[in-house]
Amino acid sequence: MTSSEFTDNRSLKPPIRRTPSSSSPCAACTVRDLAVCSVLEGDELDQLNAIMIDVNLSKGDYLFHQGDEANLVFNIAAGAMQLSKLLPDGRRQVTGFLFGGDFLGLVSNREYTCSAEAITDVRLCKFRRLDLQNLFRDFPKMETRLLSMARNELAETQDQILMLGRKTSVERVASFLLKLSDRAVTRGESGNPVPLPMGRHGLGDYLGLTTESVSRALTRLKNKQIISDGATKQNILILDRNGLQELTGDL
Amino acid sequence: MTSSEFTDNRSLKPPIRRTPSSSSPCAACTVRDLAVCSVLEGDELDQLNAIMIDVNLSKGDYLFHQGDEANLVFNIAAGAMQLSKLLPDGRRQVTGFLFGGDFLGLVSNREYTCSAEAITDVRLCKFRRLDLQNLFRDFPKMETRLLSMARNELAETQDQILMLGRKTSVERVASFLLKLSDRAVTRGESGNPVPLPMGRHGLGDYLGLTTESVSRALTRLKNKQIISDGATKQNILILDRNGLQELTGDL
DNA sequence: CGTCTGTTTGATAGCGCTCAAAGGGGGTGG
DNA sequence: CCACCCCCTTTGAGCGCTATCAAACAGACG
Numbered sequence A, B: 001m002t003s004s005e006f007t008d009n010r011s012l013k014p015p016i017r018r019t020p021s022s023s024s025p026c027a028a029c030t031v032r033d034l035a036v037c038s039v040l041e042g043d044e045l046d047q048l049n050a051i052m053i054d055v056n057l058s059k060g061d062y063l064f065h066q067g068d069e070a071n072l073v074f075n076i077a078a079g080a081m082q083l084s085k086l087l088p089d090g091r092r093q094v095t096g097f098l099f100g101g102d103f104l105g106l107v108s109n110r111e112y113t114c115s116a117e118a119i120t121d122v123r124l125c126k127f128r129r130l131d132l133q134n135l136f137r138d139f140p141k142m143e144t145r146l147l148s149m150a151r152n153e154l155a156e157t158q159d160q161i162l163m164l165g166r167k168t169s170v171e172r173v174a175s176f177l178l179k180l181s182d183r184a185v186t187r188g189e190s191g192n193p194v195p196l197p198m199g200r201h202g203l204g205d206y207l208g209l210t211t212e213s214v215s216r217a218l219t220r221l222k223n224k225q226i227i228s229d230g231a232t233k234q235n236i237l238i239l240d241r242n243g244l245q246e247l248t249g250d251l
Numbered sequence C: 001c002g003t004c005t006g007t008t009t010g011a012t013a014g015c016g017c018t019c020a021a022a023g024g025g026g027g028t029g030g
Numbered sequence D: 001c002c003a004c005c006c007c008c009t010t011t012g013a014g015c016g017c018t019a020t021c022a023a024a025c026a027g028a029c030g
Helices: A043-050 A129-138 A140-166 A169-186 A200-207 A211-223 A241-246 B043-050 B129-138 B140-166 B169-186 B200-207 B211-223 B241-246
Strands: A052-057 A062-064 A072-078 A081-086 A092-098 A115-118 A122-128 A227-229 A235-238 B052-057 B062-064 B072-078 B081-086 B092-098 B115-118 B122-128 B227-229 B235-238
Touching: A043 A052, A043 A129, A072 A129, A081 A200, A081 B140, A092 A140, A092 A200, A092 B140, A122 A129, A129 A140, A140 A169, A140 B081, A140 B092, A140 B140, A140 B200, A169 A200, A169 A211, A169 A235, A169 A241, A200 A211, A200 B140, A211 A227, B043 B052, B043 B129, B072 B129, B081 B200, B092 B140, B092 B200, B122 B129, B129 B140, B140 B169, B169 B200, B169 B211, B169 B235, B169 B241, B200 B211, B211 B227
Parallel strands: none
Antiparallel strands: A052 A122, A062 A115, A072 A122, A081 A092, A081 A115, A227 A235, B052 B122, B062 B115, B072 B122, B081 B092, B081 B115, B227 B235
């Protein structure tokens, strides 16, 4: 394990374009520096590419469902996905949103513990779990990288727990907007206006609120002149970032 | 990565005692089969032992605080600890309880993202993060094991998110009692009565409730004859396990 | 232009929080 | 050994935040 793998990469700089050192499609990937693949180069990428299958999803497609046998893992190349868990009576909890560079299937052992739905058109790299496992044997640094990503995911998840357990509806929405903005910056976008690929329903199910409560929280933020509608409802313009930060409850 | 590392070990059997194959203290450890160390043997354990420092904590002691520089990681040998995050205004969220065999410090990169408090007397193995890192270079299987543990922790954390986001107070308490009971079984205990080393306050801060709400939920379960007080308030007797399961909301 | 879906706004209700006080158990000192 | 005290837990009364139910509104699409 290199020492850099132990450092915080939650605040990654925008991806740096590399000069293609190989003919594999990976070489041109725009999110490679964010993904597992960032630790591989040249010939190694070719080997990864050999076991990779391209998959395209349309908005609304489910990639897998909670309880499906988890033989496949994925790497998101472009687009956004939503992970959710369902209670038998229909209550739903969205456990996370995934974007380009995110790894999908890390948690699962025997079966997927949640469902994965495309909330935009999505392009992803599919791997048979066993194939990837075999590659780990040759490139242990991939496992190191995956552990590092798991560590970050765990840290994020615990922030979510704090949010769900102790924050008010406005604090939750404020925290979420800032987080989404930061993530957009990580992917090399401006982060303002904040892109909201998910609907209010998905948002509510992520924040532990109803769509109505999300809507009311947003209205209150608008009334306070802290945010405003972007061009569409899928975009929110942050007018007063400091004000928004103060309303997160995190200070 | 061996294929067994990809299998679900959330339902581990009670620890199997090994015949000591080495003179290191680890050989006699009762939770070794649950911990990172389970993948090491004989000579390898000696190397682990060489960089390990024994630590003892009394109930109430803090091992580290949120924001401290995270140079150390730990393995809990015996006792129970409580991890918590604090908001500036004093609201607290307990993110997890750790028991024998659990790894402490997995999440952290630069600094600890939460505080760790001993809720019973605790014995633990302390490692300098860098020392352990170096050992990973020699024994990549430790990293594999750690990734497997991270995967399980992530799965548990997502159950917690579902609970905090979508469950009622009674469902939260019911889920928690069953989970704690299962964990006790994993450690080789009976699981009934359920040991509750944490106070009602810690419990509430874990469940996203107040102590009063926890108390009321427990009272309701007692009135329904589903649980009853154990010998002390630190123990709860499950009278009707099926009834308790039905009240978790998970069916 | 009409329909359909998703969002916002409004009125009301309920669950869990807050504030308050009583109950209980363990430890300490007399 | 008992009495007292302190802290934790339980119980009670009332309130507030978010859910629920319902309807108006808006935007996308045919």
